[in-house]
Amino acid sequence: MPQPHIHVGVPFFGGFGGFRRSPMPGGAAMGGGCGGCMGGIMGLILAALLIALLTTGLSTCGGGRYGSGAYVTGHSEGQASATVREKLPADAVTRTDYYTDAxxxxxxxxxxxxxGLEEFYDKTGVQPYVYILPNGTTTSVDELTARAEQLYGELFQDEGHFLLVFCDAGDGTFNCGYTVGTAASAIMDTEALDILADELNYAYNNASSDEGVFSDAFSSTADRIMSAAEEEQQGRTTTLVVGGAILVVAAGAGIAYVVKRRRAKEAEEKQRMEDILNTPLEKFGDKDVEDLADKYEDKD
Structure with a gap:
C-alpha cells in the first residue's frame, strides 16, 4: 500500500496585467511556500585536458540562463539551488494526466x-498536477489544502506526485493549496517550494497566456532546483572523459613503446647476422666455424 502523503498549504498572491484576470500593479511578495614519441603523447594529453576545460567552461556560461551561480528569470536573479537533489526513479510515479480545469x-x-509540466517531470522525476478550481471558489488556504489532500487519494496511486490546487480570486490575486507525495518530498523540500512560489508569482504576472502561468513556473522551478545535480553530473562526465582520454593515450604510448622495442631488437638481430655473414671465415676460430656450421645445418 502507498505510504501516507504529506501536505502543506500556503497562500500565493500576485497581480496580472492582462487576459481575464483583473489588472493589479505589481505582485505582493510570497514567502515560505509553494555550470619523438613522448612529445606526441604529451600533446595528446594536453589536448584532452584542453577539451575537458572547454567542456566545463561551456557548461557554466552557455545559453545565457546561468551566470555567477544565479538563475536569471527576467524579473530578478533568483539563485539556483545549491542543494543536490537526486531525480526520483521511474517506478516512483505511475504516469497520469497533468491537469484538471474545473x-x-x-x-x-x-x-x-x-x-513545462513534462519538463519538470523529466528533470525531477516528480510528476506535477495542476487542479484549477472555478474562479472565486474560495480564498481559504485551509480549504484549498484540504481539497488537495482529498484529491490526491482520488487521482493518484503512488507517492511521486506534486498536486497544486489553484484558485483565482477574480481580483488580480490567487491562492493555492498543495499536497506532496512522500517520495516527491525528497525533491519538493522547503527550498524547492519557496522557488516554486516565486516562479508562480512571477509567471502569474508575466506569462503570455493562461496556460503559460503554470507551464513557465514549473519549467523555471525545475531548472533552479535541479541545477546543482546537473552540474555535479557534468563534473562526473568531464572526469570520466578526461580519465578515459588519459587511459587511451597511455595505452597507445605503451603499445608504441613495445612495437618500437621489438622493431629495434629485430633490426639489431638482422644487423648482427649481416655482420656475421660478411665476416671472412679466416677471422673465426675453428670452434666458431663449427658453431656456425651447426647453426645453419639446424636451420636447414
Whole structure:
C-alpha cells in the first residue's frame, strides 16, 4: 500500500496585467511556500585536458540562463539551488494526466500547459498536477489544502506526485493549496517550494497566456532546483572523459613503446647476422666455424 502523503498549504498572491484576470500593479511578495614519441603523447594529453576545460567552461556560461551561480528569470536573479537533489526513479510515479480545469476557461492549449509540466517531470522525476478550481471558489488556504489532500487519494496511486490546487480570486490575486507525495518530498523540500512560489508569482504576472502561468513556473522551478545535480553530473562526465582520454593515450604510448622495442631488437638481430655473414671465415676460430656450421645445418 502507498505510504501516507504529506501536505502543506500556503497562500500565493500576485497581480496580472492582462487576459481575464483583473489588472493589479505589481505582485505582493510570497514567502515560505509553494555550470619523438613522448612529445606526441604529451600533446595528446594536453589536448584532452584542453577539451575537458572547454567542456566545463561551456557548461557554466552557455545559453545565457546561468551566470555567477544565479538563475536569471527576467524579473530578478533568483539563485539556483545549491542543494543536490537526486531525480526520483521511474517506478516512483505511475504516469497520469497533468491537469484538471474545473473552471473550464483557463486551459485552451493543453500542449502549452504540459510542455513545462513534462519538463519538470523529466528533470525531477516528480510528476506535477495542476487542479484549477472555478474562479472565486474560495480564498481559504485551509480549504484549498484540504481539497488537495482529498484529491490526491482520488487521482493518484503512488507517492511521486506534486498536486497544486489553484484558485483565482477574480481580483488580480490567487491562492493555492498543495499536497506532496512522500517520495516527491525528497525533491519538493522547503527550498524547492519557496522557488516554486516565486516562479508562480512571477509567471502569474508575466506569462503570455493562461496556460503559460503554470507551464513557465514549473519549467523555471525545475531548472533552479535541479541545477546543482546537473552540474555535479557534468563534473562526473568531464572526469570520466578526461580519465578515459588519459587511459587511451597511455595505452597507445605503451603499445608504441613495445612495437618500437621489438622493431629495434629485430633490426639489431638482422644487423648482427649481416655482420656475421660478411665476416671472412679466416677471422673465426675453428670452434666458431663449427658453431656456425651447426647453426645453419639446424636451420636447414
Amino acid at each position: 473552471d473550464g476557461d483557463w486551459i485552451h492549449s493543453s500542449g502549452r500547459l504540459t510542455e
